[in-house]
Amino acid sequence: xxxxxxxxxxxxxxxxxxxxxxxxxxxxxxxxxxxxxxxxxxxxxxxxxxxxxxxxxxxxxxxxxxxxxxxxxxxxxxxxxxxxxxxxxxxx
Numbered sequence: 001x002x003x004x005x006x007x008x009x010x011x012x013x014x015x016x017x018x019x020x021x022x023x024x025x026x027x028x029x030x031x032x033x034x035x036x037x038x039x040x041x042x043x044x045x046x047x048x049x050x051x052x053x054x055x056x057x058x059x060x061x062x063x064x065x066x067x068x069x070x071x072x073x074x075x076x077x078x079x080x081x082x083x084x085x086x087x088x089x090x091x092x
Contacts, residue, residue: 005042006033015075021067028071 012031019026038052058064059073 006037006040008033015078017074028075030075 008029008031012033013029014032015030017028019028041050043050053061055072055076059069059076061069
C-alpha cells in the first residue's frame, strides 16, 4: 500500500526481490492487478505526476527514475528467462 494507496495481496505478487541500497534493506515487488486498480491510486505529497505505460516505454522514457528503470529491466530479464506460471522469488 505504501505510496500508492493500493492493497496488494500475496496472491497478486508475481515476483519480489530484496537488496541493500544506501546501507538499508529494500524490496522491489511486481504484482498483477486488474486495470481498474489504476482508478484507486492515491498519492501523498510525493511526485509530480504519473501515468500508466508499457514496460518498453518506461524503460526508454528520459524522465523516468534511473534506479526504477534498472529494476523494471531486471524484472523483464528474469521474466523472460523463467518458465512456468509464477515468477515469484523470495529472498535476496
